[in-house]
Amino acid sequence: MATILTVDDSRSVRTIVSKQVKDLGFEVEEAEDGVQGLSKLGEREYDLVLLDVTMPNLDGPGMLAKMRENGNKTPVIMLTSESKRSVVSGVMKIGIADYILKPFKPEELRAKVLSVLQGEGGAGEVLAATSEQPAAPAPEPSARVEAGKQFVDVLVVDDMENVHKKLRTMLPAHITLNGVTSAQAALQSCRQRVYRVTLVDTEIPDVDSAVLAQQLKVLQPHAAFVALALRTTNDVLGEVRAQGFDNVLFKPFSQDNVDDFIGQYFENLDLLTAEENVLKAAAFAGRADRMDKYYNRIGEAFAGAINKVAAACFEDLVLDVSAAPTTGDRLPKFLLSAAEQAKQVGMRFAVVGSPDLQKILNSYTETKELRFYPSVSEAQAASQA
Amino acid sequence: MSSERFSEQLEQIVLKRISEDSLVLPTLPSVVTKALEVLKDPEVAFKQVGTIIERDPVLAARLLRMATSAAFAGGTKKVTLSEALTRLGAKSVRTLLVEATAQKVFVSRDPKIAESMKKVWQHSVAVATLSRDVLALSGNADSEAAYLAGLLHDVGKPVVAAILLEFERQMTEVYNRPFIDSAEWVAVIARTHRVVGVALAEKWQMPEQVTRCIRDSAEYDNADRASLVNIVCFSNSLAKKTGIFAGSIDPDEVDALVMIGRSIIGANDEIIKTLTRGLKERVANLYD
Numbered sequence: 164m165a166t167i168l169t170v171d172d173s174r175s176v177r178t179i180v181s182k183q184v185k186d187l188g189f190e191v192e193e194a195e196d197g198v199q200g201l202s203k204l205g206e207r208e209y210d211l212v213l214l215d216v217t218m219p220n221l222d223g224p225g226m227l228a229k230m231r232e233n234g235n236k237t238p239v240i241m242l243t244s245e246s247k248r249s250v251v252s253g254v255m256k257i258g259i260a261d262y263i264l265k266p267f268k269p270e271e272l273r274a275k276v277l278s279v280l281q282g283e284g285g286a287g288e289v290l291a292a293t294s295e296q297p298a299a300p301a302p303e304p305s306a307r308v309e310a311g312k313q314f315v316d317v318l319v320v321d322d323m324e325n326v327h328k329k330l331r332t333m334l335p336a337h338i339t340l341n342g343v344t345s346a347q348a349a350l351q352s353c354r355q356r357v358y359r360v361t362l363v364d365t366e367i368p369d370v371d372s373a374v375l376a377q378q379l380k381v382l383q384p385h386a387a388f389v390a391l392a393l394r395t396t397n398d399v400l401g402e403v404r405a406q407g408f409d410n411v412l413f414k415p416f417s418q419d420n421v422d423d424f425i426g427q428y429f430e431n432l433d434l435l436t437a438e439e440n441v442l443k444a445a446a447f448a449g450r451a452d453r454m455d456k457y458y459n460r461i462g463e464a465f466a467g468a469i470n471k472v473a474a475a476c477f478e479d480l481v482l483d484v485s486a487a488p489t490t491g492d493r494l495p496k497f498l499l500s501a502a503e504q505a506k507q508v509g510m511r512f513a514v515v516g517s518p519d520l521q522k523i524l525n526s527y528t529e530t531k532e533l534r535f536y537p538s539v540s541e542a543q544a545a546s547q548a
Numbered sequence: 549m550s551s552e553r554f555s556e557q558l559e560q561i562v563l564k565r566i567s568e569d570s571l572v573l574p575t576l577p578s579v580v581t582k583a584l585e586v587l588k589d590p591e592v593a594f595k596q597v598g599t600i601i602e603r604d605p606v607l608a609a610r611l612l613r614m615a616t617s618a619a620f621a622g623g624t625k626k627v628t629l630s631e632a633l634t635r636l637g638a639k640s641v642r643t644l645l646v647e648a649t650a651q652k653v654f655v656s657r658d659p660k661i662a663e664s665m666k667k668v669w670q671h672s673v674a675v676a677t678l679s680r681d682v683l684a685l686s687g688n689a690d691s692e693a694a695y696l697a698g699l700l701h702d703v704g705k706p707v708v709a710a711i712l713l714e715f716e717r718q719m720t721e722v723y724n725r726p727f728i729d730s731a732e733w734v735a736v737i738a739r740t741h742r743v744v745g746v747a748l749a750e751k752w753q754m755p756e757q758v759t760r761c762i763r764d765s766a767e768y769d770n771a772d773r774a775s776l777v778n779i780v781c782f783s784n785s786l787a788k789k790t791g792i793f794a795g796s797i798d799p800d801e802v803d804a805l806v807m808i809g810r811s812i813i814g815a816n817d818e819i820i821k822t823l824t825r826g827l828k829e830r831v832a833n834l835y836d
Contacts, residue, residue: 246770246812264770264811271811347687354687369637377677378684378691384822407826447716 165210165280166190170200170217171242176265180213180242183269184276201229205264209237211279214259216243216250224250225430227257238279244268247438299458314357315339316429320349320375321364321391326414330362338429339353346370346378353382360428362412364391365403373406380407389429422453426460433465442468446486458493465501473508479546480505483515483539489523495530502533513542555732560805562711562740566747568603573707573748574653579604580645584753597641600631611641611647639692646696646752653748654706661709667794668706672699674792674831679776680784681823682813686774696754697780704762706735734795742766743833768805773812774798790824792831 167189177193184191192209194200196218202214212230216223227239236374238260238386242488245251246264260279263271290296317340319327327342334340341356346367363380365372376388389410390403403411434457436443441463447457465482472480482501487494498514504511513534514524521537524530536542565571577582584598586592601608608629615632633641654669656662676698680691703787716727728736745762757776765780772778785805788797809815 244766244770246808248767248801248804248808251808252798252800255804255807256800262807262811266810268814269813271814274816350684350687356686368635369639371640374680374691378681381681381684381819381822384818 164190166214167211167276168194168200168203168209169213169242170195170197170218170223170352170469171213171215172354176215176242180272183272184213187273189276189277189280193305197223197229200226204230204235204237209259211276212237212239213242213276214239216241216245216254223371224257225253227254227259232259240275240279242272264501265370269369286330289361291521301430313355314359315341316359317341318343318349318352318358318386319354319391320344320346320362320367320379322367323364326391327415330421333416333418334425338425346375349375349379350382353379358383358386360387360389362389362391363408366393373408376407380469389424389428400470422456426456434461435468437468437471439475440472441481441483441543442472443483444487447488451490454488454490454493457488458497461487462500465497466504469501469504469508469510477513479513479541479543480510481513481542483535483544484520485516487516489517492527494520495524495527498524498533499529511546513546515539515542551654555728555736558712558715558728559736559740561715562708562736563743566743569710571707571744571747573744573751574649576752577604577607579607580649583645584642590638592638594633595630597627597633601633601809602629605804607645607648611636611644614640614644619736628693643692643695646754647699649752650699650703654737656706656710656713657714661706661713663668664794665706665709668702668832671793674787674790674827675699675701675780675783677827677830678786678823679779682779682783683776684814685813685815685819693755693757694779697758697765697776698783700745700749700754700758701762701765701780702741702745703748703786704741704743705737707744707748709733710742712736768808768812770812778809778812781805782813782815786820786824788829790827792828 167184169191171175171177171180172195174195181191181193187396189196189210192203192205200212200214201221203209214223214227219395221229223241223243230237230239236258239250239258240261240263241254241259242263242265244265247293251262251368255433261275261529316338317334319330319340319342321327324342324344327340331342341352341358343352349361349363361376361383363372363379365379367375372390374527376390380386380388380543384486387409388407389412390399390406390408391414392399392403392411394413399413400411410427413420434445436445444461447454469480482498484494484498502512511534513536514520515536515538516524518537521535524533524535532546536545562571562668562809579600583597586597595621598608601611612627612632614628616627616712627635636644650672651669654665654672656665676695679694679698683691712733713726717740719725719727740765746759749759761780764777765784768781769775769777782805785802786809787793788802789806806820810820
């Protein structure tokens with residue numbers, strides 16, 4: 164268990180810090196000035212020191228300098244009411260991992276203590292690759308919901324409420340949506356919620372949508388940003404991308420466009436799930452005339468997934484399509500293409516599906532040779548045999 | 549007389565002129581002054597503002613360009629100036645008027661300082677953009693003051709540079725005596741630009757919080773964490789850390805200001821990355 168030393172001449176600060184550090188599951192010891200602090204460091208090793216600046220006998224910078232002179236490299240977080248740049252710059256030169264200004268919020272202390280103890284190095288060089296870094300794709304919500312914030316799929320920022328209502332009627336019920344009509348309300352909402360996609364109208368009166376989108380991005384760094392715009396003869400997609408949007412959704416909405424939007428931001432994410440060398444296609448839940456798009460997207464997802472399985476050095480690839488629709492010839496065509504891709508990367512390919520699918524595959528010359536199994540366990544048993 | 553002593557004297561002259569109100573500061577063009585006056589009326593008629601701005605075709609063209617940019621949407625059809633102003637809204641028009649005027653202050657015909665002032669202007673735009681975005685962390689959408697405060701935080705620099713240029717001409721051409729070196733130039737500007745910037749902001753009747761930022765944003769105000777001063781101070785350090793600055797900086801001090809700002813503003817690494825991602829390109833593209 165990590166042990167932390169808090170050095171501060173204020174008993175109340177030491178008490179508060181000690182309680183919070185103990186709540187994190189760490190041991191804590193206290194010292195009331197730099198002299199006591201150095202003495203404690205001489206007696207045993209600590210994993211982290213939380214150090215005040217202004218103290219009697221020996222102040223924080225003095226203690227820090229002595230520590231480093233003595234070869235003690237224990238990470239130090241300054242915890243102080245001192246915010247003069249010359250003072251902080253001075254202790255940074257001697258070597259601190261991070262800095263917390265008093266009075267502090269418990270979550271800041273927790274976050275920075277954990278960051279340093281987990282070897283992330285505290286403040287670190289966070290700006291090194293800022294310009295070159297591409298926008299992150301929208302990850303799974305479970306990976307990014309911040310503590311205490313409710314996750315919502317879509318935020319619509321448009322001054323006309325009818326736009327929210329219209330989009331609501333065109334989205335499936337399981338996709339959650341919040342609508343706001345002003346920039347202020349959008350900012351407030353983005354402080355309180357975590358969104359997967361934020362739609363921003365480009366014609367809100369008195370609002371520069373590019374600026375608003377940039378502001379919202381600060382609060383929603385993982386969300387995708389889609390502009391709501393009218394169709395024009397211009398290259399609207401190019402224009403909104405130049406302003407920092409990821410995409411555009413045209414108004415008035417068409418069901419086709421909205422379905423594409425859903426496909427891009429909500430369905431592809433779990434259309435093909437992977438567990439080791441088994442890929443499982445999700446069920447198709449849409450209108451029959453959307454099935455082509457379903458197979459197009461699943462084909463795109465497969466191309467990425469197969470490389471990951473190959474990279475993990477599996478020799479067999481099992482594709483479970485029990486939930487995929489068997490109407491028409493789209494599924495056999497997809498399986499044929501998948502088998503070819505598996506062959507190209509040097510993997511053996513097996514299909515898991517329903518008895519109906521087996522009949523269909525047997526009815527085509529090109530697919531009747533595919534290795535077929537009625538369950539994943541049987542497919543895996545066969546590959547181990 | 550040593551160069552250091554000479555620069556101290558120059559500094560005293562600049563400060564004395566400020567205190568005596570005898571320093572000649574750039575004025576707002578009459579078109580801008582009148583338009584800003586009319587815009588104070590919350591029930592403003594944009595047709596009236598348009599009539600005033602039309603007298604400055606360059607300014608009118610700039611506002612039209614902004615209003616018809618895709619950022620304000622509807623980018624395809626032609627609009628009249630009053631339609632453009634209505635689309636932009638009073639707050640944005642006010643900011644754009646001040647921005648257009650301030651940019652002229654940073655333009656110099658003297659090649660010696662022109663390039664440097666262009667960089668200071670780009671830095672100012674970066675700080676303005678960051679200030680507006682950092683303000684969003686507090687959920688506050690009224691970002692025009694933050695933008696202006698960031699934009700004008702260094703506005704005293706080109707003014708002091710122009711004064712020094714004039715001093716240099718007098719010394720070298722009239723009295724045939726040497727002038728201070730470039731390092732001393734930078735030092736005099738660093739020591740005097742804030743007081744000159746404050747005088748300029750007051751003359752332009754900028755909001756009090758904008759003036760306060762020009763005066764105080766070299767350090768954080770830990771008594772008022774949510775202050776605009778702290779937002780501009782943090783944004784200034786982030787712009788420098790991102791490499792958008794003129795002249796030389798002390799990297800240790802910049803790191804210290806970023807580290808303090810992370811705690812004061814409550815910005816984690818992820819937020820900082822989002823704030824600064826593509827900033828150089830955004831600033832460069834704004835005024836190409």
